[in-house]
Amino acid sequence: MIESILLWLLAVLMAPFFSGAILKVKAFFGGRKGPPLLINYYTLIKLFKKGSVYSTSTTLVFRLGPIISLASAATVLMFLPIAGHQPIFSFNGDIIFILYIMGIGRFFTIAAAMDTASPFEGMGAAREAYFPIICEATTFMILIFFYRLTGDLQLSAYFTGDNTIGLWNLAGAPLLFVVISFFIVLLTENSRVPVDDPATHLELTMIHEVMVLDHSGPDFGLIELGSFCKLFFYSTIVSRLILPFDLGFFWLNFGLYIAGLVIVYVAVGVTESVIARYRMDKVPQFVLTSFALAFFATIITLEFIK
């Protein structure tokens, strides 16, 4: 239990570091030196030191936005097995709760954006409301796949100990589809290229960044931390899926887990460096690909796994 709590704390603390690593990878591809690896910590500290300016249009909902979005991301991490270790909390059906808790985070991010009466933020909010709908369908398809394999409905049944390697032994080929599909969900849910470009400078083309234009100071810090945690959640799952081995010793597993994380974040960075973002109306097709992959994987299990 203590270890799980420590791992959770470590996860919240490590999340900004890995997001910084993406910038380094992108800089490498651009032939630049890039910001320091700890850039996100410096930004957070700077933000937390500042005061805030609130728009006169806003209400309490605007202030609730950052709080709920960080709280939902942090809660979700509590149910996540980190490095194959038992999570702090776990119960049958926890994954459904997690997905819906993320939903409440999204609800308040959108509501906070609409609260500013800004045309740009409304546009971002409309997109933020749209793409995750397909992602949710994909995620549930993947869940059906996992349930078909394990008969369980909790994250710890898929990602702790040697459970993950068990999944690979049971259905290796369809699981490959699932990994790719989940990576697409990761890119979409966390507003990365090719769905959204976090580094763009034009408000019209943003999704997530434009929704938080009016937040400043510690509030903005909370939002940033929340989005780091969210990316960390998805990356942890992919990391566990691509390096599913259970080496018996905690520190070996932990090392393996970090290696997996590095692979995932580098992959995100490479994706961002080598492809351009899609036109807005192409994005749904990209996201639907993930659904199709997960669906095929599940249908295959129908024939091969009895």
Next chain:
Amino acid sequence: MSQFFVSLLLILLGGLCSLFLVKQAKFARTTTVFLLSAGCFLGLIDAVTKLVQSGTAATSFKYLNVFSLTFQIDGLSAFFLVAIFAVSLLSAIYSFHYMDNSENGMKTAVNYFFFSILIASMALVVTAANMITFMLSWEIMSLSSFFLVIYKHNSSESRRAGYLYFIFSHVGAMFIFAAFGIVYGYTGSFGFGGMDSLPETAKILVFIFTFIGFCTKTGVFPFHVAETASIPVAPCHVSAVMSGVMIKTGIYGIIKIYVLLDFPTPLFGNIVLVTGVVSGILGIVYALGQQDLKRLLAYSSVENIGIILIGLGIGMIGVSSQNPLMAVLGFTGGFLHILNHSIFKTLLFMGAGMVLHKTGTRSIDALGGLLKNMKITGTAVIIGSLAICGLPPFNGFVGEFFIYIAGFKGVSLDKSAFIMSIIGIVSLALIGGLALACFTKVIGIAFLGEPRTKAAVNVDEKGPSMLLSMSILACACVLIGIFPKLILWMPVKAVSALGLGIGRVPPEPFGQMAGNITFAAVVFLVVVILVIAIRWFFYRNKIIGSAGTWGCGFSQPTVKMQYTGSSYASFILDFFRPAAPLSEDHPKITGRFPLKTYYKSHVNDIAELHMNRVIVNPVLFLFDKLRWIQHGDIHLYIGYILLAIILLLFFI
């Protein structure tokens, strides 16, 4: 049973009072609301005790010495009675201030009269124990709600809606009559018993006919046209009762017939599930496309009925594939959602009523920034929206959670049940996402931001009785969301009273699941409090400024530049274009100095579009050809009647 009838008498007395005391408007309203509330309260207590004791009570009256009117309260009826009386109680209280500045005393009085009849007839529908009693109550319910719908009879929109509603109700009732006719043909009695002895094809026919009949009342796609037209034009406390509980009498009918037929074929489950999926997804898509707040809520009822049907369908599939846990979880999830939906939908309609009352408009795109001056209403509507999106820790999540778990139980079954479960789960996920988009639109456009028109500027919220009922419902949403155990026993009792042939309902998994939800909700709330503490810590002694919204460098923003509801929804509606075609109307902009222009858009409902083409026009064509029968000569009409009777005598 006597307490039940006393409560109905009180309710009807209330309705009569408003008619007799029409001259003293204020006094009449006070007495009526008091009597209605007292009746509903008594009935509520009676229903809850009946549900706790899980016994059955029955009474019978002879009517015209031919038909016996039989009433019976069992677990299922008691469950629905709880919802009916609770929602009616709060709506009656709400109406006290809502009907305050009604210009015409007589209209108010008539409204209350039919309102009381509607409440009583709903209670009779769910307690009716034979076909005659059932149809009698069903017709009274349809007619009384028809009179409530045409409350604003001088507006053509209301009249059209009322007309549609009238036709749909009666076509639906015709299907139910047909089904009951089949049953009578086999059993020779008007009693509900003996339906299980029907041959299989007759059972299927009876189920399909009653299903169609009940669906017209429930407002399932594609039969929702009348509901989504009529609910918005009724006064808001009536909309709340109609959308919150009246449409669920249809669900009651479906369950009742399913149980009576006692025929575990996968067909029934599949029909119910697929209908639920279609109506769930399309309902919320159309809701998203609405600009009228009350119409949006009515469409969202179509969606929620879809969710309930998905739950029931999964339960039925569980019964047919001999999986007791899946069956019980599915039914319980559906029943939970019935209760929860009646709570948050009533709340949302009351919120819409307050908005309509104070701003005089139902158009979302004309509102904005209401939360600033409508603190209680705004907060209540936000809570209701969170609940209707099925987000934890609010009550909407609880029912959906049970339905998900039931659906996942079906994933490990064989082919057809497996596919059906997948469809159910994925569409629930889709519906969840779409509902979030739809209700962030309601909140974001109507309650947040800046007022878009004069109607929304400086509105207040007054009317203690309205605020009271909304607050009670909002608290219920949160409380049930955190402690589902508070109401979980009701669906569990109701489901065990169904006697699905799966033995005793094991209470253990429910207690555990409810405990898990409570636990997880508390974890989330603790984290929220922690984050609030962190935020407070970082904001100590800081300078908090305020300025205009950042317009990306533009310094002269106007409220017209805000995102509208239509553009917010357009991305998603684009995706559903084949099912929700958009019609636009705007003149082409020409010249260097274009003149003032306009843009109109409307999201079409394909059921409405095709209803005209496929049904209305052929029917009109046919009846046009038969017009010569209708010549106005009374002698010949009497001749028709005689002829008809003689012909019938030959056949029977």
